[in-house]
Amino acid sequence: MAKHTTLLLMAIVNILLTATAATLAKAPAPAANKPTAYEMLGRYGFPPGILPEGVLDYELRPDGSFEVHFSDECKLRVDGQYDIHYNTRVAGNIKNDTLGGLEGIKVKVFIAWVSIKEVDRDGDELRLHAGMISKSFPVGDFSSSPKCN
Numbered sequence: 001m002a003k004h005t006t007l008l009l010m011a012i013v014n015i016l017l018t019a020t021a022a023t024l025a026k027a028p029a030p031a032a033n034k035p036t037a038y039e040m041l042g043r044y045g046f047p048p049g050i051l052p053e054g055v056l057d058y059e060l061r062p063d064g065s066f067e068v069h070f071s072d073e074c075k076l077r078v079d080g081q082y083d084i085h086y087n088t089r090v091a092g093n094i095k096n097d098t099l100g101g102l103e104g105i106k107v108k109v110f111i112a113w114v115s116i117k118e119v120d121r122d123g124d125e126l127r128l129h130a131g132m133i134s135k136s137f138p139v140g141d142f143s144s145s146p147k148c149n
Helices: 001-026 036-043
Strands: 054-060 065-072 074-078 080-093 099-111 112-122 127-128 133-138
Touching: 036 054, 099 127
Parallel strands: none
Antiparallel strands: 054 065, 065 080, 074 080, 080 099, 099 112, 112 127, 127 133
């Protein structure tokens, strides 16, 4: 009986050690190796300037869903005429040349604030979609991250 108990105990220890090693192997890389949110945008074809300065952290999941966090809300003006508002949390889905299902970004259209739901890149143009309204801008307009007001 003691021999069976010892074999069972050794099998359980072996399973636990294997499970622990597998868990450690799947652990995320240290933060020092993590690209910045701005660098990650570039990997998907977007210029860094579509996010303002001040990203605290971000999470990009394997399915392309993401969250970006700022310490404060951000308001800024684009193209000298469009007021943009970023919440402290911006989320959505990213794939090459498309940001979709966006949450946390609004643009002022006339007197109303409208959520920007999608941003597409087509060559040297970025098209922002806010409700039924869309507007294209040269990619070069977003080469550097703007400062919040």
